[in-house]
Amino acid sequence: MSQSLSLTQTRYTISEVAARTGLSQHTLRWYERIGLMPHVDRSHSGQRRFTDQDLDWLGFVGKLRATGMSVADMVRYAELVREGEHTRGERRELLERTRREVRARITELTDALAVLDYKIDMYAGTR
């Protein structure tokens, strides 16, 4: 129902994906190895061929990385996605927990920023 039957799906090599995502080829292979990618397609000779969906997934993973989420938790999330619809609740919980942590981190950073501002003012003050 949601599977595209497009005949001309664009497929990217690992170097193209590395260039687009900013991740290294090493990291992309490693992501696959640890189960952070939803099975990547291969060419007849065994080379990786990434799809636009893979790129979307990597974009989302990049956001999760940016939140400071651990790789272990991202792998957990990827597993839940693979397991299907019945894991939606647990996925949401994982994301909600991450959201709480991000909010706490922003608060912490904002607080530290105030100290930094204060200290920098002191240096600017005398001389």
Added chain:
Amino acid sequence: MSQSLSLTQTRYTISEVAARTGLSQHTLRWYERIGLMPHVDRSHSGQRRFTDQDLDWLGFVGKLRATGMSVADMVRYAELVREGEHTRGERRELLERTRREVRARITELTDALAVLDYKIDMYAGTR
């Protein structure tokens, strides 16, 4: 001129400082070893005796840690403090660079938070 000549200066053992700061004794010794502490005083038998100034310094170091500053940069800052007044400019630069990084990090986190919100809404939406 600013040296206190108080006769009853409170001195804390490493376990007291660990309890107060939340840092482990291991970490406190390690901080000293790598040059992140301004020489800590010792008892006649060689045990560390921390002062209130040490506690203040550790509090500030904690704030720097909270900014995500690397230990190497914190050590650099500590060195500059030890070197005296003529390093004020460089210290301010270090703090200003850190401030820029903190601001960028907050922006990044805020951005990732929006994605998280969006995704969580999706999970809440269906079912």
Added chain:
DNA sequence: TACTTGCTTGGAGTGCACTCAAGGGTTTTA
């Protein structure tokens, strides 16, 4: 005195997130 608790040191070990090396096959370009 014997025991327990707390402290000392130098160096080794840990967990995380990559990052690289070696050795070999494949695809593209001149």
Added chain:
DNA sequence: TAAAACCCTTGAGTGCACTCCAAGCAAGTA
């Protein structure tokens, strides 16, 4: 066709920030 560029795998290495260990000294308590 030959060279250059690209890709594969497994397994080892790296950098950071701790964290722990072993062996021993010192102070306080039963």
